[in-house]
Amino acid sequence: MKWWTTWKRRRVLRKHRIDEALWRRVVLQLPFIGELARDDAKRLRELTLLFLSEKAITGAHGLVLTDHMRVAIAAQACLPILNLGLDWYDDWVGVVVYAGDFRVRRQDVDASGVVHEWDDALAGEAMPGGPVVLSWESAANAPEMNVVLHEFAHKLDMRNGAADGLPPLHADMDRRRWHAAWQHAYEGFCDALERARDTWLDPYAAEHPSEFFAVLSEAFFEWPQETQRRYPDVYDQLRLFYRQDPAARAKP
Ligand SMILES: [Zn+2]
DSSP states (O other): HHHHHHHHHHHHHHHOOOHHHHHHHHHHOOOHHTOOOOOHHOOOOOHHHHHHHHHHESSSSSSOOOHHHHHHHHHHHHHTTTTTTTGTTTTTEEEESSSSSSEEEEEETTTTTTTEEEEEESSSOOOOOOOEEEHHHHHHHHHHHHHHHHHHHEEEEEEEESSOOOOOTTTTSSSHHHHHHHHHHHHHHHHHHHHTOOOSSSSSGGOOOOHHHHHHHHHHSSSSSHHHHHHHHHHHHEEEHHHHOOHHHHHO
16 A cells, blocks of 8 residues: 555645744744754655644643644654654554643552552653653743653654664664664663763663663754764764764754
């Protein structure tokens, strides 16, 4: 059915477009998108349009989504797949947006078999094969993190079965180099955290290698030059994986 998808996408691009003024307003608030070269920006805008036509973005608990919210979410979701293609998101369809952070019920069984339950307040969550859930308040007003890039990085990580910090690598990538770069960086990060040194990245990144991957993916797109300076090997692996070099296009 590849031909049908291609045909459908061409048709969407022919018949629809994102309003120029709206796109400009969205980009103004997302400087890391504003730094894209003209051709890349054009492709991102098209990809955003296709994303909006193929994915259902819905507001939770009656939240009414504006075009601005939809486009801002879709544009950030599409940045990581700009050179990978929308098919990297073909294993799920929905994005659910809450007005603010949302609560999920967690359950865990400890070594002695006792079940523990608690509530977690989240800014975002990505479920394997399921929707991406986002808090709009965090997406729009938390400059120290980018919950949209974060959750979609998890989605890419999950494509090969597990959220483990290892997305499906391209044929021209070296798995050993990937592991060596990430392991070294992760250990260094956890070590710095234990010694209460400045870690630059959100300490939450230490939770699990999958979180480390998601947090560094945010940094890769939002603060590429600093990411490259602090984590050159990880930056290289992310550059190969995302097939983009944001540090080269970013203003110092
Ligand atoms: Zn996460």
